[in-house]
Amino acid sequence: MLFRRVILAAALSLSTAAQALAAWHEARTKHFIIYSEQRPEDLKTYAEKLERFDAAVRKVRGYGDPALTDGARLTIFDLPSVAAVQRLLPARANAAGFYIPRASGAVAFVSSRDDKSGRLLGPSHLLQHEYTHHLMLTDPDSPLAAWLVEGTAEFFGTAVVEADGSVKIGYPPQGRAQTILRDVGFGAGDLLAGTRPRSDLDRSSLYGKGWLLTHYLAFNPARRGQLDRYVQGLARGVPARQAAEASFGDLKQLDREIDRYATKKFPALQVPAGAGPTVEIRTLGAGEAAIMPVRIRVDRGLRPQDMASVSEQARGVAERYPTDPAVQAVLAEVELDARRTGPAIAAADRALASNPKHIGAMIIKGRALLEEARAKGGTANWGEVRRWLIQANRADTENAEPLFLFYQSFLAARQKPTADAVKGLYYAHVLMPHDVNLRFHVVRQHLTDGELPDALRAFAPIIANPHLEVEKRPMLLQAMQKMQGGDAPGALAAILIDYQTRRGRTDD
Structure with a gap:
């Protein structure tokens, strides 16, 4: 439910x-x-x-x-x-x-x-x-619908935690009042039919009206079960408007109902404290604290214009704490971001010398070895790369990154992924389904193997993401249409064209 x-x-x-x-x-x-x-x-x-x-x-x-x-x-x-x-x-x-x-x-x-x-x-x-x-x-x-993705996030986003540990859910998002209280932007029919936003007001409606519709359906016993049927229809590949009309009936009537609902006092849910x-x-130790400003910027993602100053700062801290594994692991990531694979591996090795079980250093070393192998091309020792990634996986079997990197090593080597590599990719997706790049690879592998229902299930949340601006990536919409039409090769071709365009290259 x-x-x-x-x-x-x-x-x-x-x-x-x-x-x-x-x-x-x-x-x-x-x-x-x-x-x-x-x-x-x-x-x-x-x-x-x-x-x-x-x-x-x-x-x-x-x-x-x-x-x-x-x-x-x-x-x-x-x-x-x-x-x-x-x-x-x-x-x-x-x-x-x-x-x-x-x-x-x-x-x-x-x-x-x-x-x-x-x-x-x-x-x-x-x-x-x-x-x-x-x-x-x-x-x-x-x-699998943008309005429900954002409406649900708004529904829970305004929750408050009470002094006794219970949690109250259902407060209206105050900053969305314009689209909740006024009949502007999308109505229920637009949301349920999957209409793509054409203006800032439409985009705001995905949040405000999405919250209103989500809230109404959660609290209205007369419409219980309709939302489940709608989502199940989308999961089967039923077009959004068809799924909406089959589940909710007259969409204009539903729109009138939520407009009236917006003028009333909203009920709320309370979850008792467990x-x-x-x-x-x-x-944090002295070294960890000293490297924290660098770590924050690295985890944010380094911009090219910041690389020189951050590298200098990281090396300075690393010189003061040469045996601190947390410091050396951050330095390794900075060096790798700067495409200096040799120094990155050296820093990761220093971290591992102090703490052989430091999973972050193990993964960074694996990434650096993979990048070195990419650069070497036909002379690369892919066996060495994969042995290290397997070692990292064994150190933490529930960490998605070594599994994903292992799979990517076959694409980088222009080799067909082994059954174990594909299995690892799918488990990485189970562990970290939030990563869009990983999800694209899952879709691509399912399509390669002709597994259309699985590909569609993995791909639908990508299309439902209102931040993706799929209008600027028409091949994604074409891929979705091909999947819904049962054309796995056509969908795969569209996915690959989009991927190559984004990456600016024609490999993997």
């Missing part, structure tokens, strides 16, 4: 007003690794609230809760202010925080101490919104 009914109650604002200190701390929970300069007691409270939010979403959505290793936990960098977050973004970006899904581990950048109530998307709202996306993609039956989550806090 898409929603499960739970008990109703009152609310408390989710915020942490901790004062920043110089010392960096790490909070480790079942689902999160948080780095922050908050006081340990405030960081513990912040981490507990995130865990309670996670538990509430899982309960309402009916998600499982498997054990996770570090590669699958969400890493959060809690910065001193929104201004510090925005310095990591392009010049004209104005977000209060952001989230990056990737096979190497999803990361988020926020500021829990600058959560101003007047923002369209404050840091708490934004993190909960994005984390809902993070959880939704772990569901094989993830919503057992208190376990939070482990530690103070």
Whole structure:
């Protein structure tokens, strides 16, 4: 079921007003690794609230809760202010925080101490919104419609954690009032039929009207089960309008119903508090703390114009802490980003000499060996590359990146992936379904093997992503149409053309 009914109650604002200190701390929970300069007691409270939010979403959505290793936990960098977050973004970006899904581990950048109530998307709202996306993609039956993807994220994004640990869900997103209360932008029929946005108002509707429709369907007993039937139709490849009309009936009537619903007091769900989550806090060592500014920029993704200054900073810290594995692993990644594979391998080896089980250093060395092999072409020792990636996989079998890199090594060598490589790719996708590049490879492999239903299931969330701007990538829409028409070779050709255009090359 898409929603499960739970008990109703009152609310408390989710915020942490901790004062920043110089010392960096790490909070480790079942689902999160948080780095922050908050006081340990405030960081513990912040981490507990995130865990309670996670538990509430899982309960309402009916998600499982498997054990996770570090590669699958969400890493959060809690910065001193929104201004510090925005310095990591392009010049004209104005977000209060952001989230990056990737096979190497999803990361988020926020500021829990600058959560101003007047923002369209404050840091708490934004993190909960994005984390809902993070959880939704772990569901094989993830919503396949843009309005539902964003409407569901808005539905949970405004949740508040009460003093007793319970979580209240269903608050309206205040910054979306224009599209919720006024009859502007998309209506229910446009959303359900999969109409692509043509204006900023249309795009805003995916969030505001998407929240309204999601909320209405969650609380209206007369329409119970219709949303499930709609999503099931989309999963079978039924065109959106046809699936909508078969599930909801008269879409104009539904539109009138949600317009009336927008003028009433919204009900809410309350998830009772469960057992208190376990939070482990530690103070980072001197080397880890010194390299943290570099690590934040590396995990954000280094821009070419920043490479020289960040490299100099990383080498300076590494000279002071030559045996610190955390420092040397960050230096290895900086060197690899700068395309200096030899120094990257050397730094990774120094990290592994101090800590032979440092999975981050093992993976960076594997990436560097793969890049060296790409450069050597026909003279590359692919066996050595793969042996190292297998070793990294054995060190952490639940880490997606070594599995994905192992599969990619066959494409880079222009060799057919082995059965084990394909199996590893699919398991990497199970572990880290948020990575779009990994998902594209999964779709491509399914199409290569003529597995259309599996390809369509993996591809639908890509098309449903409203941020992808598929209008600028017409081959993706053509690929979707080919899949729905049963043409696996035609869909594969369209996927490859899009991939080659994006990569600016014609290999792998």
